[in-house]
Amino acid sequence: MEINSLGYRTDLFLLGLGGSEISDTGPYVVIRTPANPTFWWGNYLLHRTPLEPGDLERRVTEFRAEFPAAKHVALGIDTTDGVLGIDPQEVIAAGGRADPSVVMTTSSVNAPKRPNTTSTFRFLDGDDDWQRVVDLTLATSTMTVDDGHREFTRLKVAHERELVEAGHGKWFGAFDGDRLQASLGLMLDGEGLARFQNVQTHPDDRNQGIASTLIHRASTYGFEQGAKTLVMVADPGYLAIHIYRTLGFNDTETQLAITIPPA
Template structure:
């Protein structure tokens, strides 16, 4: 299936690196993560275009056939643009519909107020990765299960072991307060993953400084000429990414339903 979306093309490449199964069935793509079946965006269907209300029941039936034990629903749309209005069939069926900004950069610069107190480096060793689990848990809401976080961080660590990228952290006093991954998705193209900052450390310039440092790593060590970042257009973090040189270029369309 043709996938015009830069966000989903990089998503699929990174899913393979993380050990997920990616199955192109011609009229849609199945992404499956047997090690973490509760991970919505590791177990989803990628559709060629937004379905109509009349088409959605067939996709729902396909999802159930593909993931018979899953209690969630998760759908991506392979187009490179669109709005939430294009996801009306999902929204009318009670799902969360999201249109995220796909941002790219071919050069970066320091944020207006860089944080020079922290240490910025790749995660390395069991203690760093245990802190990553804790940061994940502290940064997400109460609906995120600990077992899911452990499995997700284990997948992140596996991706770094391939040599195709790294997870970086901002440390103060040895404590991990902000982290993000950057992984090569294809020659010349690298994708940011899971940008997060501890709630008590936000507003201190850690994330912006870390994005700048990690971007330099992408250009200088991964050999990337384009970096890709996906962000919520309504969340304040998008201003951080713009402040170091990222620009909005596409839209990623997704819909999900959490378990009751």
């Protein structure tokens, strides 16, 4: 299956490892994650081309036909330049938003300018550590944390644990005693690519050099395991992107997603 976007290509690689169903219809790819039906970016359509006038309504209709029980709409565009093809106001008028993400890559990593020397950095290990990832994910969430979101988070972290335990990568944590301050995953495709997952730091532990030190340690591990290129997908409006650039990650592509949340 030919996917141009490095961001979506590595997304589909990870979803496929976790058992998601991926089928190519020609104009678009259907991604399904039956084990976590409320995971928007595990249940979406990836279209081959940018939109043209009138396309949004048609693509939403296609999504509804593929996912009749879904309350959300999630549409990806297999582009590398972030071209939407229509006025973003059309998406807003439909109750959604078009979100660009920066796909960043590096073949070497810089030492952090302000390394953290007080936290303990190690791989996650055991039930207690993975529960701490669930708790940290909820603590850093920008979504409303209700019972549905808690269940979604539990299932997503369970999927991440399965990937680690199957030998596809590692999950890294920064700890203050038993308290998880920050975490991230690094998954390797065995062909030279390694993709970062869910870099997150507890609000109480920011601005201490923890995230940059954790990313540097995970990057070093990835290169030691044979990775040639590290891939990070970042929100262009979030401060963490400056940390990634300082560590040596370069803006390579723009990944584009359209979401229409439940009414």
